[in-house]
Amino acid sequence: MVAVVSKGPRNLITDVAGLKVGNAQDDRLKSGSTVLTADKPFKASVHVMGGAPGTRETDLLAPDKTVTAIDALVLSGGSAFGLDACSGVMDGLRAQGRGYAVGAMRIPIVPGAILFDLINGGDKDWDENPYRALGRAALDAAAEDFALGSVGAGTGAMAAMQKGGLGSASMVLANGTTVGALVAVNSLGSVTTPGDRHFWAAAFEMDGEFGGLGPDPASGLVAPEPSRKEKAMMLHATAQANTTIAIVATDAPLSKTQCHRLAVTAHDGLARAIVPTHTPLDGDLVFGVSTGSGSSVDHHVFGEICAASAICLSRAVCRGIYEATHAEGDIIETYRATNQWA
Template structure:
C-alpha cells in the first residue's frame, strides 16, 4: 500500500471538511473551527491526565445524536470552551443544527489547550474573548487555511520549540478514500530528536512536507528525555482525523483510538499525566471503503495515525515565534 499527499496536503482534502481560524496576537491565543458542510458522523478518544472538553460524551457510539456540525479547538484553557458557543452561533445563523421539533441546536464538540502563561495579555476583564473568536473562525471556514502560528496554535508550545497548528492528508487508492489530519501541538514532549533539527515523525514524511531532511542518523538516550518544565494541566495536543469513507459511529471511535498512536510516534513523551491529549475522528461518508471490512478499517486507522504524525511535525515546522515571550521556532533555528 502506497500513500501520497492530497492536492492541498491538508484535512480539507477530505470532501465535506472546511477549516477557519481566528486569533489575537496580543492575547497570544486563538481558535480553530473545523466545520462540516453536512452533518457528519464523529467520535473521540481522550487520553492524558489533563483534558478540557465539551460535548464529548455525546460522541460515544451509544448516544442518540449520530452526526455533528463542527469541531472547535481553542486556546485559553477552560476559558476557551466558550469558543464553541461562538461556533454554534455562526452555525445557527446559517440554519444548521440537530432538529428537535421546531428548534435546531448546532452540535459542536470542543477541546482546549493551556496557553495562559505563554506571555500574552490574558487580562480580558469579565468575559474572555473566545466566544467572539469562535464565531469569527467558523465564519471564515474554507478549503484553504494557514498552518503554524495561527488559530488555536498561535500560542502553542512544546518542550523545546514553538508549537503550532499542522495538517496533512493521505490519498489511499487501495481503499478508495482520503484521510486527513489536523493537530494543534502544545505538548509537554518534543517533536524533534533532542536539540537537533530531525523530527520523530521523519520516517512518515511525504514530499518533503517538513523539510525533507530524513530521520536522525543517531538517537541517544538523552533524546528520549527532552528538557521541559512540567506544569499540571499546562500541556495538551488537540487533534482531529477525518476521512471521506462512510463509517458508523462505532467505527469512527475505533479510528480515533488508532489515530492517537500518531501522537505517540511524533511526540516524546506523550499522553502524560500533564497532557490532555484529545483526538476527534469524523467520517463524511462521500466514499465507500473498499475491501473486507475489518481489514480495511485496520489499514484506515493505521493510515490515520501516520497522517496525524505528519500533521504534528508540520505544526512545529511551520510555527513562527511571533508572540511575546515565544519559544524559538524550528525555522528560526534551522532555516526553511
C-alpha cells in the same frame, strides 16, 4: 501495510470531501480557535488518552450515545475559557439554520477540546471572555484552504523544545479513499530528537513537507533533554500547561463505532511524533470523523484507513511545529529560528 497513492492536493484535512476549516486568533492575546465543519452534519467520535483533558460535549460522541451526527468540532486555546469558543460556533451555525431540529428550534451540536496557553507571553487580562467571538470568527472563516503554524488554536501553543502550532496533512489511498489530520500541538514532550534538528516522525515525511532532513542517524535516544518550555513556564510557577488536540477524518462511510476506533488508532501517530506523549500532564485527545455516506466499511479497508490516519497525524504534528512563526513576546523560539538549515 498502507497502499498510498499520494498526498492530497492541498495536503490538508480539507482534502476529505466536504470539510472546511477556519482559524481566528488574537495576536495580543497569543491565542485563538480553530473550527472544523462540513457541508452537512457528519459522524464523529473521540478518544482521550491524556491525563488532563478539557472538553465540551464529548460524551455525546461515545458509540453508545444516541447522537448520530454533529455540525462542527472546535479546537481552541484558552484552557477552560476556550471552551466558550464552541458557543460562538453554535451562534453562527444557528444563524445559518444548522442544527438538530426540535420543534421550531434547531440546536447545533458542537463538541470541542482545549489546550492550555494562558502563560505564553500574551496579554490575558481581559474583562470579557474573548473565545466566544474567536469561535464565531473561526466559523465565518471556514474554507477548504487555511493556514498552518501560529494560527487558530496553534497561535500560542508550545512543545517542549520549540514553539508549537497548528498542523495538517492528508493521504489518498490506492482505493481512492482520502484520510486527513488536523492538530494543535502544545505538548509536554518534544517533537524533535536531542539537538532539535530531526523530527521523531521524520520517517513518515512526504515530499519534504517539514524540511526533508530525514530521520536522526543517532541511536540510544532514550533520555530527553531538559524542556525549554518547562523552564520558561516554571518562571510562572507552573509546568501543567500542555495538551495536543487533534482530528482525523476520512471520506469513507464509517459507522460511529468505527469513528471511535479511528480516533483510538490515530493516537499512535501522536506517540510516534511526540516523546513523551499521553502523560498525566497532557490532555491528549483525538476526534475521529467520517463524511462518507453509508453505514460502514469492511475490516480490511478500515484497517488501512486507521493506519493511514496515524501516519497523517504524525506528519501533521511535525508540520505544525515546522510552520510556526515568531511573534513579539514569545517565551520560546520556533523550530526555524533555532535551525539555520530549516
